[in-house]
Amino acid sequence: MPPSRWRCLINGEARADVDSRDRGLSYGDGLFETIAVRSGRPCCWLDHLDRLALGAARLRLPLPSPARLKAEAARLVEGVEVGTLKMIITRGPSARGYRLPAQPQPTRILFVDERLDDQGHAMTDPSRDPRTEQGVQVRLCDTRLGLNPQLAGLKHLNRLEQVLARAEWADPGIDEGLMLDAEGALVCGTMSNLILITDVGLETPLIDRCGVAGTARAQLLRIAVASGYQVRERRLGLDDLLRAQGALLTNALVGIWPIRSFEGQEVDLSGLPWPLIEQVQTRLMQPESDW
Numbered sequence: 001m002p003p004s005r006w007r008c009l010i011n012g013e014a015r016a017d018v019d020s021r022d023r024g025l026s027y028g029d030g031l032f033e034t035i036a037v038r039s040g041r042p043c044c045w046l047d048h049l050d051r052l053a054l055g056a057a058r059l060r061l062p063l064p065s066p067a068r069l070k071a072e073a074a075r076l077v078e079g080v081e082v083g084t085l086k087m088i089i090t091r092g093p094s095a096r097g098y099r100l101p102a103q104p105q106p107t108r109i110l111f112v113d114e115r116l117d118d119q120g121h122a123m124t125d126p127s128r129d130p131r132t133e134q135g136v137q138v139r140l141c142d143t144r145l146g147l148n149p150q151l152a153g154l155k156h157l158n159r160l161e162q163v164l165a166r167a168e169w170a171d172p173g174i175d176e177g178l179m180l181d182a183e184g185a186l187v188c189g190t191m192s193n194l195i196l197i198t199d200v201g202l203e204t205p206l207i208d209r210c211g212v213a214g215t216a217r218a219q220l221l222r223i224a225v226a227s228g229y230q231v232r233e234r235r236l237g238l239d240d241l242l243r244a245q246g247a248l249l250t251n252a253l254v255g256i257w258p259i260r261s262f263e264g265q266e267v268d269l270s271g272l273p274w275p276l277i278e279q280v281q282t283r284l285m286q287p288e289s290d291w
Contacts, residue, residue, distance in 0.1 A: 031157065083112050144179065202220075
């Protein structure tokens with residue numbers, strides 16, 4: 001991991017401790033967003049706020065105002081040239097048991113990791129991730145995703161399936177693992193969404209039974225449609241991946257990674273829609289102008 005500098009706000013205060021009764025710790029009762037930071041500003045801020053609001057409505061989780069989140073985020077990202085902002089909203093502390101508190105007092109945790117260079121100085125000129133052009137090696141995970149339509153798409157705090165899947169390999173040459181659901185449908189990577197390039201256009205797994213509806217995935221699909229590509233969301237299997245002309249992984253922090261090797265089988269990258277990839281990559285790593 002590259003060196004970084006970390007600072008945190010909890011409920012607007014510069015501290016790093018939370019109540020031991022917090023429901024985020026006890027039950028994973030909350031949501032989070034992980035946001036790229038460039039030139040002292042977050043990238044795709046409104047996309048992340050929109051997903052946070054959708055998740056909060058589904059969980060009946062009270063949210064702080066967008067203005068408060070923005071003000072606290074601005075305190076943290078100021079002067080950060082390259083980094084990551086994470087926002088965690090939990091339902092706050094409560095008595096023991098699953099029953100929702102009658103008057104929840106949500107906990108909001110915002111922290112930023114500022115990327116440093118090898119000398120420990122703030123990075124001022126972020127290097128482009130070579131994997132965007134060269135592609136990545138990917139494996140298939142044994143750990144499967146359980147089916148729960150009520151939580152599908154949400155960036156909730158329960159990530160144990162992804163933790164177990166990521167624990168399946170230690171080879172630094174493997175960049176990501178793909179995950180199936182309990183019925184064998186292809187869903188996503190441990191930290192990414194999947195896009196297939198086919199004769200039809202772009203195809204991506206439905207996120208209606210499990211998985212996270214990624215903000216980078218949404219950006220890619222929107223830009224693809226605006227650029228004239230046919231886009232389909234449907235149930236996909238491993239055979240669809242193996243028949244595809246190519247495949248992309250999307251993530252808000254890395255942008256787009258083409259898959260160049262799956263389970264040791266090389267994939268030709270020449271047929272990928274490189275102008276679209278470049279356009280989306282630029283958009284994903286572009287700091288908000290109105291901040």
